[in-house]
Amino acid sequence: MLDTSSQSGNNVPPVTIIGAGLAGCEAAWQLLTRGITVHLIEMKPTAFSPAHRSPHMAELVCSNSFRSDNPESASGLLKRELSLMDSLVMMAARETRVPAGTALAVDRQLFSLFVEERLRSHENLMVRCEQISQIPAANPLIIATGPLTSDGLARAIAALTGSESLFFYDAISPVIEADSIDMSSVFSASRYQDGEGDYLNCPLDREGYEALRKAIFEADEVNPRDFEDRKCFEGCLPIEVMARRGPETLRYGPMKPVGLTDPRTGAQPWAVVQLRRENKQGTLYNMVGFQTKLTWPEQNRVFRMIPGLRKAEFARYGSIHRNTFINSPSLLTPSLELKGKKGLFFAGQITGVEGYLESAAMGLLAGINAAGLIKWGFNPPPPPAETAL
Secondary structure: OOOOOOOEHHHEOOEEEEOOOHHHHHHHHHHHOOOOOEEEEEOOOOOOOOOOOOOOOOOOOOOOEEEEOOOOOHHHHHHHHHHHOOOHHHHHHHHOEEOOOOEEEEOHHHHHHHHHHHHHOOOOEEEEEOOOOOOOOOOOEEEOOOOOOOHHHHHHHHHHHOOOOEEEEEEEOOEEEHHHOOHHHOEEOOOOOOOOOOEEEEEEOHHHHHHHHHHHHHOOEOOOOOOOOOOEOHHHOOHHHHHHOOOOOOOOOOOOOOOOOEOOOOEOOOEEEEEEEOOOOOOEEEEOOOOOOEOHHHHHHHHHHOOOOOOOOEEEOOEEEEEEEOOHHHHEOOOOEEOOOOOEEEOOHHHOOOOHHHHHHHHHHHHHHHHHHHHHOOOOOOOOOOOOO
C-alpha cells in the first residue's frame, strides 16, 4: 500500500490514482498543474490486459481516432471545451495528429509518449508499477482503471459498490502494413471532398460486396470461453455481427460509399472499405469500422478479398475484449464520488462513458473535483447543462 503521509506544499495531501490510461493521465495532469502531488499506480509493464501491448501510459487500443473535429459536432465541441481547460490529452492529440479528413486521428505511439513525457516532467508525480487486486485506503483516491480492469480489482470494486460489475464486449480493427496495399486498386479521398483526401478507399462493385459479405457471414469466429456471455456494444459492433443483420447493413454502415467518387470511373462505388493512417509516417493503415472477432486465419483469408488488400500483411489482427463498467447513475454523486465514500472518485470508461475523448473528459473532471476537495473542502459545481462536458 502506498504511504499517503507525504505532503505536497502547504500540507496538501497527495492524490492516489489507479490507472494510467487517458482518464488517469488527464486527472493526474489537472492535479499536478494545481500543485498537488500525485501517486500514480499502473500495472504496466508488470502486467498487461489482453488488449494492451505498449508499456507506455495513455495507450490507445481499439482506434487512433478521436472522431469529428468539427466544432459544430458534439465531439468537436467537447474538444474545444477540454482545450480551454488545459487538457493534456488534447495537447497530445493536436501535437501527434495524422491526416484523417475532418476527424482528429493521432499517431498512437507518439501520442502515448507525449502524454507520459509531460507527466514525468513534474517532480510531484510518483509512479508505481504494480498490479493491485484491492482498493487502497488512500484518500483522496481516483479509480481510473478503464474498461479492462483486472479481474481481482473488478471483484473488489463489485464488493465495494454492493453490485455485480456490468460488462459488454468490444472489438478492435486490424492494422495493415502500407507497403502491402495495392495502390493501383484503391483511391485517395475523404468523404464529400474534392481531389485527394486522407483515406485510402477500396471500392467494391455489387458482386464483390455480396461475395465479401457472404464470406464474413460464414467465417469462423473465436469461440467464447464457458463463462463468457458476449454482449457487444452497439456503437462498435463486430463486422460479422453487422453482416448477419441484413444484406445492406454493411453498405449503410462502415462500407457506405456515400460522398465518395472513384476517379477512375467517375461514379460512386457500390460499397467502400476505408483505410485510415495509423501513424505519421504512413507505414500503417487501420481498417475503418472492421472491428472483428473472426479467427486470425479467417481474417487473413476473408479480408484479402477486398480490392487493394489481396496481398495484405497484417501488423495487428482484429480481436475482442471485455469492457467493465459500474452503474454510475445509481452509485456516483455529480462530483464522480462514490456515494457514502467521500474522496473516492471514479473516472473514465469504467464509469460507463464510451470513447477516448469522453474518458479523458471524465478524468479531467475527477482531477478538478479532487483538487477542489483538497484545497477548499468541497467539490466545484458540475459543468452547466449547456456544455458538452
